[in-house]
Amino acid sequence: MNVETFKYDNRVVRAFGIATVIWGIVGMLAGLLAAVQLFFPDANLNLQFITFGRIRPLHTNAVIFAFVGNGMFMGIYYSLQRLCKARMFSDFLSWFNFWGWQLIIVAAAITLPLGFTSSKEYAELEWPIDIAIAVVWVAFSVNLFGTIVKRREKHMYVAIWFYIATAITIAVLHITNSMEMPAGWLKSYSMYAGVQDALVQWWYGHNAVAFFLTTPYLGLMYYFLPKAANRPVFSYRLSIIHFWALVFLYIWAGPHHLLYSSLPDWAQSLGMVFSLMLIAPSWGGMLNGLLTLRGAWDKVRQDPVLKFMVVAITAYGMSTLEGPLLSIKTVNSLSHYTDWTVAHVHVGALGWNGLLTFAMLYYLFPRLYRTTLWSTKLANYHFWISLLGMMFYCIPIYVAGVTEGLMWKQFTASGFLQYPNFLETIVQVVPMFKLRAVGGTLYIVGTFLMAYNLYKTAKAGQFEPETEAQAAPMERSPETGAGWHRILEGKPLFFTVLSAVAILIGGLVEIIPMYLIKQNVPTISSVKPYSPLEVLGRDLYIREGCLGCHSQMIRPFRSETERYGEYSKAGEFVYDHPFLWGSERKGPDLAREGGKYPDAWHFRHMDNPADTSPGSIMPRYSWMLTQKMDKESLTARLNALRKVGVPYPAGYENGPAQKDLTAQAEKIVASLKTGAVTTDPDKEIVALIAYLQRLGTDIKAAPATATTTTN
Amino acid sequence: MNVIIILILASLAVALLFLAGFIWAVRSGQYEDTLTPSLRVLTEESKNSETNSKLK
Numbered sequence: 011m012n013v014e015t016f017k018y019d020n021r022v023v024r025a026f027g028i029a030t031v032i033w034g035i036v037g038m039l040a041g042l043l044a045a046v047q048l049f050f051p052d053a054n055l056n057l058q059f060i061t062f063g064r065i066r067p068l069h070t071n072a073v074i075f076a077f078v079g080n081g082m083f084m085g086i087y088y089s090l091q092r093l094c095k096a097r098m099f100s101d102f103l104s105w106f107n108f109w110g111w112q113l114i115i116v117a118a119a120i121t122l123p124l125g126f127t128s129s130k131e132y133a134e135l136e137w138p139i140d141i142a143i144a145v146v147w148v149a150f151s152v153n154l155f156g157t158i159v160k161r162r163e164k165h166m167y168v169a170i171w172f173y174i175a176t177a178i179t180i181a182v183l184h185i186t187n188s189m190e191m192p193a194g195w196l197k198s199y200s201m202y203a204g205v206q207d208a209l210v211q212w213w214y215g216h217n218a219v220a221f222f223l224t225t226p227y228l229g230l231m232y233y234f235l236p237k238a239a240n241r242p243v244f245s246y247r248l249s250i251i252h253f254w255a256l257v258f259l260y261i262w263a264g265p266h267h268l269l270y271s272s273l274p275d276w277a278q279s280l281g282m283v284f285s286l287m288l289i290a291p292s293w294g295g296m297l298n299g300l301l302t303l304r305g306a307w308d309k310v311r312q313d314p315v316l317k318f319m320v321v322a323i324t325a326y327g328m329s330t331l332e333g334p335l336l337s338i339k340t341v342n343s344l345s346h347y348t349d350w351t352v353a354h355v356h357v358g359a360l361g362w363n364g365l366l367t368f369a370m371l372y373y374l375f376p377r378l379y380r381t382t383l384w385s386t387k388l389a390n391y392h393f394w395i396s397l398l399g400m401m402f403y404c405i406p407i408y409v410a411g412v413t414e415g416l417m418w419k420q421f422t423a424s425g426f427l428q429y430p431n432f433l434e435t436i437v438q439v440v441p442m443f444k445l446r447a448v449g450g451t452l453y454i455v456g457t458f459l460m461a462y463n464l465y466k467t468a469k470a471g472q473f474e475p476e477t478e479a480q481a482a483p484m485e486r487s488p489e490t491g492a493g494w495h496r497i498l499e500g501k502p503l504f505f506t507v508l509s510a511v512a513i514l515i516g517g518l519v520e521i522i523p524m525y526l527i528k529q530n531v532p533t534i535s536s537v538k539p540y541s542p543l544e545v546l547g548r549d550l551y552i553r554e555g556c557l558g559c560h561s562q563m564i565r566p567f568r569s570e571t572e573r574y575g576e577y578s579k580a581g582e583f584v585y586d587h588p589f590l591w592g593s594e595r596k597g598p599d600l601a602r603e604g605g606k607y608p609d610a611w612h613f614r615h616m617d618n619p620a621d622t623s624p625g626s627i628m629p630r631y632s633w634m635l636t637q638k639m640d641k642e643s644l645t646a647r648l649n650a651l652r653k654v655g656v657p658y659p660a661g662y663e664n665g666p667a668q669k670d671l672t673a674q675a676e677k678i679v680a681s682l683k684t685g686a687v688t689t690d691p692d693k694e695i696v697a698l699i700a701y702l703q704r705l706g707t708d709i710k711a712a713p714a715t716a717t718t719t720t721n
Numbered sequence: 722m723n724v725i726i727i728l729i730l731a732s733l734a735v736a737l738l739f740l741a742g743f744i745w746a747v748r749s750g751q752y753e754d755t756l757t758p759s760l761r762v763l764t765e766e767s768k769n770s771e772t773n774s775k776l777k
Contacts, residue, residue: 093762166746166751167761174742178735186728206723206724210728213732233762242760242762246755246756246759254743257736258739
């Protein structure tokens with residue numbers, strides 16, 4: 011048998027490793043900044059760029075795509091080569107993947123604070139960056155499949171299957187959810203509207219968790235855990251069942267993010283049932299991981315790598331039990347919009363993803379640098395500090411979440427809301443927000459300890475850029491699969507992937523206008539498109555990330571209709587590109603905000619919320635009082651909106667729109683004057699007030715048809 | 722709610738792709754042996770065995 015000698019590429023693994031540490035710290039610090047602003051709004055230094063609404067998406071994007079993303083690439087590039095007994099398919103693609111991904115992250119770190127956002131959660135980046143993500147992802151996929159094809163080991167270890175599922179599904183999700191109509195270089199409108207946009211977004215959002223934060227990390231668990239423990243996985247058969255059950259179930263669970271919303275009931279139930287079924291494979295996987303350590307628990311006591319892994323796997327089990335429970339409609343009616351969700355995702359993010367990433371880094375750095383870890387003691391400190399940090403983060407936020415949920419729903423004996431003022435319910439949990447920031451700080455301190463430890467390890471060792479290995483080429487039996495391989499090998503593979511992506515994009519571009527735009531015929535006749543001034547105001551609402559704290563979806567519960575007004579109907583959102591339902595309430599729902607307060611109240615409230623609502627944790631938006639609205643882009647905006655189906659009359663954007671805008675702005679300025687406020691009609695605040703005063707008012711105009719809904 | 726057709730189609734396409742992968746895996750004998758793969762992972766290490774033994 012002829013044995014081939016080849017070299018594994020360690021350079022790209024190291025590059026991703028360093029990027030993981032750096033972006034991890036950046037993402038966590040952004041999270042801390044956001045957390046502090048929730049009890050001390052002035053921590054934004056009155057700078058719009060670092061205000062909560064803009065920092066929150068930066069935090070989520072940084073930890074998901076920069077920290078976990080780089081960690082995932084690091085682990086995949088290391089393990090895939092060794093599992094396939096082959097160097098990566100293409101060094102060029104490896105480095106294209108690395109630098110492309112870092113550039114995307116830098117672009118995100120610049121555009122999000124500047125307010126360029128699509129507002130769709132975990133998909134906030136604007137369209138040029140979306141295209142870059144698709145290109146880099148294809149490069150990664152080609153590299154992945156290319157390596158698999160030229161592997162020297164016939165059996166594909168279960169981890170490889172998890173990587174494949176990640177590559178394919180993320181491509182489909184990202185492309186489907188990012189269908190948007192550009193209105194300038196850094197502005198776009200979702201092609202979908204209202205309920206449809208919500209459904210696509212949460213189909214994406216849920217599966218981003220499933221296929222970006224879960225499947226790749228499970229693959230990494232199935233590689234690094236046995237390696238670190240030097241024990242085979244408890245049951246290889248179970249790991250195979252884990253994989254196949256997970257990939258077939260996960261993709262249907264998305265609607266559980268929209269329970270009790272205007273989404274059709276059957277879609278909600280579908281999401282709930284599939285979510286519950288997910289408990290089985292998830293717990294099978296968790297137990298498989300933990301049982302791998304049977305007979306090796308003495309090692310767990312000594313080895314920080316295993317310590318991190320044990321808690322990570324436990325956190326995976328906890329959050330995959332909690333997730334399905336939160337998907338039960340009854341539980342969700344209490345938990346949705348509260349901090350319970352925030353606690354849930356942080357068990358997953360800090361526990362599962364964070365700790366497993368740390369474990370991989372502690373495992374890899376000594377091996378890449380051919381030495382031992384500089385300080386095991388420091389790594390142990392890191393372990394305990396991050397565990398303590400997790401506790402201090404999650405427990406207070408669970409308490410906060412349940413408190414909020416219960417207070418919102420509490421009625422007095424005489425049938426009135428016990429806490430009619432939303433502010434009361436938030437003031438109540440502010441101490442929990444403070445404790446959470448302490449927890450987050452501890453976690454970050456631990457990460458710094460790790461960075462120092464890894465740096466010292468690298469200094470002490472000598473980097474091995476390539477590891478030499480030997481293996482016999484894979485036997486390809488002529489009767490089975492020879493044709494398959496010929497098809498898959500080399501260039502045809504590359505073009506297959508490219509054409510699949512092209513077909514997907516092309517297909518969507520064809521299908522979407524055909525199916526969806528016809529749907530935008532309003533089913534509630536009084537619902538009308540936004541006026542030009544309101545469009546600008548809505549875009550400011552998006553820019554400032556208002557939906558990070560304010561939902562626009564009143565659920566059909568008495569506690570909500572009493573507090574906010576008539577529950578939201580699907581037909582009210584037909585012109586909402588994108589939908590702005592939000593998923594969190596740190597402030598009251600705004601779906602029926604229009605007409606509740608006079609214009610001057612909004613003006614003062616935006617200038618300094620504490621003036622109108624003492625104790626409010628909302629930041630000041632005083633820059634909106636001085637900045638001028640972007641009237642020049644109005645034509646492009648209305649044009650793009652018309653293209654996605656909003657029925658503005660032909661030529662409207664070229665003149666009449668500006669006239670309407672000025673007229674409406676003048677009216678608001680006049681109304682502000684009656685409230686003893688003077689401002690110019692071209693200020694941003696005027697547009698925002700116009701939008702806020704419009705919210706939820708359409709159906710009030712025609713009460714007779716108001717109950718018609720659509721689905 | 723026509724968008725749900727797109728989502729179901731996209732989800733089904735992915736699911737069918739996985740199904741094809743599953744059928745391929747079973748038919749090509751990937752799962753004939755469910756023990757050695759788990760052991761093989763542990764023994765893949767290459768030349769620098771001194772380093773590796775030091776690390777353990």
